[in-house]
Amino acid sequence: MTASVVGCPFSGGQPRLGVDKGPIHLVEAGLLDQLVGLDWKVNFDGHHQFEEITAANDPPIGKLKNPRFVSKVCESVAKVVEGHAKKGELPLTLGGDHSLAMGTISGTLAAHPDACVIWIDAHADINTAETTDSGNIHGMPVSFLMGLNSQTIPEFSWVNPALKPDRIVYIGLRDVDQGEKRILKETGIKAFSMHEVDKYGIGKVVEMALDHVNPKRDRPIHLSFDVDALDPSVAPSTGTPVRGGLTFREGHYICEAIWETGCLVALDLMEVNPSLEDADSVQQTVAVGCSLVRSALGETLL
Numbered sequence: 001m002t003a004s005v006v007g008c009p010f011s012g013g014q015p016r017l018g019v020d021k022g023p024i025h026l027v028e029a030g031l032l033d034q035l036v037g038l039d040w041k042v043n044f045d046g047h048h049q050f051e052e053i054t055a056a057n058d059p060p061i062g063k064l065k066n067p068r069f070v071s072k073v074c075e076s077v078a079k080v081v082e083g084h085a086k087k088g089e090l091p092l093t094l095g096g097d098h099s100l101a102m103g104t105i106s107g108t109l110a111a112h113p114d115a116c117v118i119w120i121d122a123h124a125d126i127n128t129a130e131t132t133d134s135g136n137i138h139g140m141p142v143s144f145l146m147g148l149n150s151q152t153i154p155e156f157s158w159v160n161p162a163l164k165p166d167r168i169v170y171i172g173l174r175d176v177d178q179g180e181k182r183i184l185k186e187t188g189i190k191a192f193s194m195h196e197v198d199k200y201g202i203g204k205v206v207e208m209a210l211d212h213v214n215p216k217r218d219r220p221i222h223l224s225f226d227v228d229a230l231d232p233s234v235a236p237s238t239g240t241p242v243r244g245g246l247t248f249r250e251g252h253y254i255c256e257a258i259w260e261t262g263c264l265v266a267l268d269l270m271e272v273n274p275s276l277e278d279a280d281s282v283q284q285t286v287a288v289g290c291s292l293v294r295s296a297l298g299e300t301l302l
């Protein structure tokens with residue numbers, strides 16, 4: 001099997017510099033060799049270069065910050081992911097901030113229209129242009145993928161709102177905005193917060209999540225993993241840490257269990273920010289990012 005690594009040094013979906021260095025650190029830590037060690041053929045033609053659209057020619061649209069830059073980058077990422085996926089390769093996108101998932105999931109759905117999404121995160125990232133407080137688009141990709149914005153924003157018209165509410169499931173949520181809670185209720189999207197992880201245990205939660213989104217285990221799976229789903233004691237170097245998160249093992253269990261389905265077709269690892277916290281924290285966060293990817297791509301404990 002071929003994994004096509006899409007390195008996305010991009011931070012325009014949120015204000016904290018450094019998250020664009022995430023993919024560079026992950027690759028420098030040896031992630032690609034580690035995948036070769038798991039018998040993957042690894043295809044990597046360098047980190048993607050994005051034409052810089054500066055703040056001066058990218059004023060906010062409503063509350064949305066850096067809207068043209070985010071849109072352009074995600075559109076190009078969507079094409080790259082679609083291209084790899086249509087060749088039967090598994091796109092592994094290294095972020096970068098989570099706005100990139102607007103691109104990666106668009107690419108996956110273009111290649112695999114019946115795919116479902118498993119979104120691992122402290123946050124729901126489903127704010128609309130109306131509900132967002134921050135204006136940071138990394139808190140909104142799901143709303144674009146689902147077409148939840150009441151007004152169409154011409155700059156984002158390339159996004160095909162093809163993601164249906166019963167084709168996405170969340171695990172790990174614990175910092176969901178009021179407007180997002182309302183959207184989750186109205187759309188009926190299934191979400192397993194940390195409350196459910198505590199109540200049922202991670203094994204049962206993953207099983208229930210899969211039963212919901214992929215009952216016959218015949219749909220392709222796109223796994224979008226925001227490293228801030230993990231507890232900050234496990235993954236400290238990330239822009240919007242929230243305490244009370246997944247343990248090291250819970251995070252890895254999710255990846256292992258999804259790999260075991262045999263349905264994984266695309267993987268995102270997002271929001272590693274090597275500019276935040278001390279050197280040990282950065283090393284720890286990069287290492288845990290690499291090991292999550294290995295688990296999702298077939299590394300077993302025995």
Ligand code: ARG
Binds near residue numbers: 138140
């Ligand atoms: N809900 C907040 C917002 O919309 C935080 C989003 C954090 N997202 C992330 N991908 N880390 O701004």
Ligand code: MN
Binds near residue numbers: 004044045
């Ligand atoms: Mn490529």
Ligand code: MN
Binds near residue numbers: 122228229240271
């Ligand atoms: Mn998050």
Ligand code: MN
Binds near residue numbers: 098121123125138226
């Ligand atoms: Mn996220």
